[in-house]
Amino acid sequence: MTRVLVRSEALEKTFGEGELATPVLRGISMDVSAGELVLLMGPSGSGKTTLISILAGLLRPTAGQVELCGTRISEQREADVTRVRRRHLGFVFQSYNLFPALTALDNIAEVLKLKGVPAREAKERASRALADVGLGARLHHRPGELSGGQKQRVAIARALAGDPALVMGDEVTAALDTQTALHVLEILRQQVSSERGILLVTHDRRLEQFADRVIEIEDGRISRIVSGGANAGEAA
Ligand SMILES: Nc1ncnc2c1ncn2[C@@H]1O[C@H](COP(=O)(O)OP(=O)(O)OP(=O)(O)O)[C@@H](O)[C@H]1O
């Protein structure tokens, strides 16, 4: 049985009020299960960042429900949403969001410590997570001493170090050249397992080859859902 990691039902989001009200999401129902990598695609302004932010519990919907790893976060208090997010979700940002003064290792270890992992174990796990993304030789470099692709891999290692069931990312390859972007996606693809799923927002059609499903949104609605290249060769 596949385990649904995140699910939205009839999600709506309107920014502003009265004459300034702008409906951005107009009834989005979707889900991501363990074992799949799903891409969320659509034109600029179609609502992708808004949607993934709501699914991650970073933004509240105007209407509809979100269930994140078994909890209806749309009905929870902020502190409880944060707890669910820390426990189950790893989020990767386009701009990496690394602390410039900290080494790659400490960027990850500090976040693990915030989650309650003891210092020594945090360093060990951080070191393993960096090795997993091919950065075992860059543990003590600071972000300013790393390339864009390496910084993004540190950010991915940080997201994975907490062993989240669900990994989400918004335009994680936007700042990377083609070869580096494909390499980053290969690394993410390897992290999909029977326990883990990944949801990525992207403009980048080249990433479809790594996806099980591609959800396209247009003007706040799902316009179509297609099978991605990771399913090539399987019976439809
Ligand atoms: N905080 C906000 N207040 C008002 N309007 C907003 C806010 N955030 C987003 N919007 C509007 O919502 C719409 C969707 O924005 P969103 O960032 O979700 O698009 P997107 O699909 O991620 O676009 P892009 O591909 O350019 O990143 C846009 O028209 C934007 O102006």
Ligand SMILES: [Mg+2]
């Ligand atoms: Mg966006």
